[in-house]
Amino acid sequence: xxxxxxxxMAKQAGLGFLLDAGFMCHQEVKDFAKLIAQHExxxxxxxxxxxxxIDTADDIAKTDHDTYxxxxxxxxxxxWAVLSESEVDAAIxxxxxx
Numbered sequence: 001x002x003x004x005x006x007x008x009m010a011k012q013a014g015l016g017f018l019l020d021a022g023f024m025c026h027q028e029v030k031d032f033a034k035l036i037a038q039h040e041x042x043x044x045x046x047x048x049x050x051x052x053x054i055d056t057a058d059d060i061a062k063t064d065h066d067t068y069x070x071x072x073x074x075x076x077x078x079x080w081a082v083l084s085e086s087e088v089d090a091a092i093x094x095x096x097x098x
Contacts, residue, residue, distance in 0.1 A: 001040050006033035046082045050075055 007025055010016055010033065016025035057071035 001037060003030070003033045003037040006036050043082055047079065050078055050082070 007030065010025050010029045015029050053075045054072050057068055057075065061068035061071060
């Protein structure tokens with residue numbers, strides 16, 4: 001999610017004010033949106049790196065299925081360091097309400 005997308009959500013939530021030039025939001029909202037965007041980018045990058053590690057495991061263990069599965073299991077368990085079970089559950093529930 002980008003900072004602009006978050007600010008658009010703030011607009012939809014009424015966390016700003018309208019001027020003749022268009023929507024404006026308080027600097028605190030802009031700062032908060034920037035922090036959220038950075039946090040989400042970091043989580044996305046960490047999850048991407050885990051996927052890349054699984055791809056690397058495929059390269060390492062081309063002919064050894066057991067080794068590949070072991071490497072993948074070890075890597076996929078690290079996802080919980082990026083997103084907690086409660087975060088995943090909340091996201092699934094929110095998706096069902098959308």
